[in-house]
Amino acid sequence: MKSPKPSAEAEARAEAGASPTVAKARRRFLSKLGIGAVLAAIGTQGYALLRSLVPNVLYEEPRRLKVGPPDQFPEGATFLENQRLFVVRERNTLYAISAVCTHLGCTVEMLSLPQPKSVRINGQLVEERREFHCPCHGSKYYGDGTNYSGPAPKPLACYKLEVSPDDGQLIVDFDQPVNRSFRLTA
Amino acid sequence: MGAIKDAWQQLTWTWKPQGGRESGDSIVRNLLLHWFPAKVNKESLSFRYSLWLGTISAVLFVILSVTGVILMFLYVPSVERAYPSVKDIEFAVSFGWFIRSLHRIAAHLMVAVVFLHAARVFLTGAYKNGTAAQQNRPINWVVGVLLLLLTLLLSFTGYLLPWDQLAFWAITVGTNIARAAPLVGDRIRFLFLGGHEIGQSTLLRFYVLHCFFLPVFVAFLFAWHMWRVRKDGGLACVDRLRLRQKAEKVAPIKAKTYSLLGITRGRRVHVETSLVNEDLHTVDSSPNLTRRILLVMLVTVAVTALLAVLVAAPLEEPANPRVTPNPAKAPWYFLWLQELVSDTTIRIGSFTINGALVGGVLLPGVLVLLLALWPFFDKSSVYAVGTWFTKERRRQNWVFLILALLIAILTVVETFMRGPYWNFYWPWEAWPEVPRRF
Numbered sequence: 237m238k239s240p241k242p243s244a245e246a247e248a249r250a251e252a253g254a255s256p257t258v259a260k261a262r263r264r265f266l267s268k269l270g271i272g273a274v275l276a277a278i279g280t281q282g283y284a285l286l287r288s289l290v291p292n293v294l295y296e297e298p299r300r301l302k303v304g305p306p307d308q309f310p311e312g313a314t315f316l317e318n319q320r321l322f323v324v325r326e327r328n329t330l331y332a333i334s335a336v337c338t339h340l341g342c343t344v345e346m347l348s349l350p351q352p353k354s355v356r357i358n359g360q361l362v363e364e365r366r367e368f369h370c371p372c373h374g375s376k377y378y379g380d381g382t383n384y385s386g387p388a389p390k391p392l393a394c395y396k397l398e399v400s401p402d403d404g405q406l407i408v409d410f411d412q413p414v415n416r417s418f419r420l421t422a
Numbered sequence: 423m424g425a426i427k428d429a430w431q432q433l434t435w436t437w438k439p440q441g442g443r444e445s446g447d448s449i450v451r452n453l454l455l456h457w458f459p460a461k462v463n464k465e466s467l468s469f470r471y472s473l474w475l476g477t478i479s480a481v482l483f484v485i486l487s488v489t490g491v492i493l494m495f496l497y498v499p500s501v502e503r504a505y506p507s508v509k510d511i512e513f514a515v516s517f518g519w520f521i522r523s524l525h526r527i528a529a530h531l532m533v534a535v536v537f538l539h540a541a542r543v544f545l546t547g548a549y550k551n552g553t554a555a556q557q558n559r560p561i562n563w564v565v566g567v568l569l570l571l572l573t574l575l576l577s578f579t580g581y582l583l584p585w586d587q588l589a590f591w592a593i594t595v596g597t598n599i600a601r602a603a604p605l606v607g608d609r610i611r612f613l614f615l616g617g618h619e620i621g622q623s624t625l626l627r628f629y630v631l632h633c634f635f636l637p638v639f640v641a642f643l644f645a646w647h648m649w650r651v652r653k654d655g656g657l658a659c660v661d662r663l664r665l666r667q668k669a670e671k672v673a674p675i676k677a678k679t680y681s682l683l684g685i686t687r688g689r690r691v692h693v694e695t696s697l698v699n700e701d702l703h704t705v706d707s708s709p710n711l712t713r714r715i716l717l718v719m720l721v722t723v724a725v726t727a728l729l730a731v732l733v734a735a736p737l738e739e740p741a742n743p744r745v746t747p748n749p750a751k752a753p754w755y756f757l758w759l760q761e762l763v764s765d766t767t768i769r770i771g772s773f774t775i776n777g778a779l780v781g782g783v784l785l786p787g788v789l790v791l792l793l794a795l796w797p798f799f800d801k802s803s804v805y806a807v808g809t810w811f812t813k814e815r816r817r818q819n820w821v822f823l824i825l826a827l828l829i830a831i832l833t834v835v836e837t838f839m840r841g842p843y844w845n846f847y848w849p850w851e852a853w854p855e856v857p858r859r860f
Contacts, residue, residue, distance in 0.1 A: 274720065281727070284517040285492050293514040 302405040306330060306422040309406070313346055313366060321395070321408060322346065322368075329419040332408050333381050334393040335368070342372035344392070357382050368392060380416050394418055437709055437716075445706035455712065457648055461704040462711045465659040471546070471810075472657060474718050475539035479573075480644070481722040482532040487637065489525040497583065499629040501622045504585035505740045512737060523730040529577050531726060533755050536573045540566060540793075544822050547815050549797040550807040551654075552661025559658065560797035562650040565643055567794040572640050574755060579632035581753050582625065590741035591750040593620060593628075599752075599763055602778030619743070658808030663703060665805055748842045748856045757836035758829045759786055764844060789825070 303316060303323065313324045313333075320335045320343055337344050345368070352363045355378055364379035375386030382391045396412035397420040399405070406420075436448035436455070446460040465471065496515055498507040511518035543549055549563035582593045597620070601611045616623025655661070738747075752760045762781030767774065796818075806812040811819060839846055841853040 274716075277720075277723070281723075284520060285488070288492060288515050288517045288521055289495055290516070292516060293510065 299411045300409040332395045332397050337370040338390040339375050339388045344368040344370045439708050445708045448708040458707050462707045463660045466657040471659050477718045478722050479535045481719050482528045485528040489521050508584045523735045526735045527729045528726050546810050547806045548658035552807050554655045557654045563797050565647050569643050576636045579628040582628045585741045587738040592753050595752045599778050599782035603783045662808035758832035761832045761836045
């Protein structure tokens with residue numbers, strides 16, 4: 237009686253040194269490698285494409301800029317048209333208050349009061365010499381920027397004022413909003 | 423963990439179908455895949471037959487569209503701001519240099535690959551009809567030639583957009599060649615340019631053509647092209663299969679036929695057919711076709727991205743209509759035309775035949791027409807369809823190859839051996855310094 241010969245397939249497999257489970261595991265690994273590579277490729281390229289749309293350089297006015305020497309600003313409010321900003325001097329203190337209405341962005345108009353008016357802001361009595369009224373939808377702000385009438389949801393913003401160390405000009409920084417009580421002593 | 427596995431299963435079941443039913447579903451129920459048949463012929467999958475050049479051109483078109491849309495956010499099509507915006511893309515925008523380089527490399531590759539695809543279809547006689555009903559491969563060939571011309575036009579309109587010296591003068595050369603067309607040449611140029619000179623109107627016209635009209639036209643023709651392939655029964659190699667194989671004996675079918683043969687003992691009715699036995703020659707499209715497409719996409723994107731990193735996109739000085747570079751050359755795929763134009767100016771006494779007319783309009787016009795209409799002149803038999811270099815079509819294949827080689831030679835000569843004043847220089851000869859105006 238002849239001994240059973242191993243089949244040709246089994247022989248070849250034994251020669252190759254691989255069993256079915258090893259082959260399957262290798263296939264799974266390569267498949268995961270391939271999918272991982274594709275995801276990595278799509279991920280990095282997608283990131284590059286989208287990142288390119290976030291601007292690095294802006295063709296706009298700088299956010300921190302010089303507006304002139306402090307002496308150029310007389311007592312009361314001076315309107316800077318290009319920056320949409322009021323620079324207000326009260327004797328020797330200065331502060332900057334934005335002219336952009338907090339409702340939908342129109343430029344507010346200043347109303348100089350012929351006589352100072354007493355108003356109650358946050359429980360305190362304040363004397364104001366001017367008010368800001370928005371022509372677009374009727375928002376009204378007290379002289380310190382507090383919104384008291386109309387659709388405006390927030391008071392007018394105030395921005396940090398500094399004096400430049402090299403030529404003494406006033407610097408306004410639109411990236412640094414400050415409290416309404418901020419004053420720069422010139 | 424189970425939820426993630428389920429979600430992954432939901433996303434990927436199309437690529438790993440369990441069984442024939444799921445495989446069919448994954449094609450038929452998929453928006454992107456349903457233009458493929460559920461089962462595809464094994465011959466069509468061969469890399470050696472088609473080199474998958476058609477798929478590669480489609481992938482390149484997708485790369486161009488994606489990078490192109492991103493570039494549209496960054497580029498400004500005005501004569502004052504075009505060049506600065508391209509400089510910004512190169513130096514100020516994150517990865518801008520890469521996106522621009524990828525777009526340019528994909529564009530040049532697409533012109534080359536589309537041409538190679540046309541050459542492959544010609545050399546395999548795949549523009550011919552086979553024996554199946556209602557095939558119309560010649561029409562698909564004409565659609566293909568139109569797609570080739572659109573590809574060239576897309577590349578040409580895009581070439582102008584950087585508005586540097588290279589762009590401006592390449593388009594000057596190209597549009598002046600077109601001007602030589604009889605009767606309508608000047609008018610065509612006037613409409614194309616939006617005026618007599620290359621200026622703001624030209625830039626805007628080329629921009630709108632490049633970003634909208636030509637891509638939409640290409641998309642429509644591409645859809646028709648693919649639809650025709652399905653209607654024609656697949657790639658031409660499938661027809662070859664049909665013609666070559668002998669009648670295959672199918673296993674005897676138990677038939678309730680009360681023929682004389684059926685009554686007589688020892689004889690059974692069985693069917694002999696000469697159609698392709700689907701079971702032997704087709705495989706499920708998912709995963710066989712889908713995985714190969716993914717592979718081709720991956721390799722194409724990888725090669726294009728690699729070239730984009732290694733080869734820098736040029737940006738010369740801003741366009742200056744008063745200073746002509748010496749020499750001024752058309753884009754590389756039109757250089758053979760420019761060479762012909764300069765060589766075919768014939769002077770007989772005081773009579774001059776304009777080279778632009780002969781070499782720029784008549785000769786290429788005749789060649790393109792011949793190319794487009796060749797399937798209708800081809801007299802070879804149906805046995806020449808879908809095979810590389812059949813004996814029957816040997817002469818036409820040789821003529822095609824020789825013409826293609828001549829065009830390639832002219833292109834190479836033009837690129838490397840034409841110097842200032844259009845003089846001929848061997849590759850080892852240095853070009854003289856040409857005085858330039860500032």
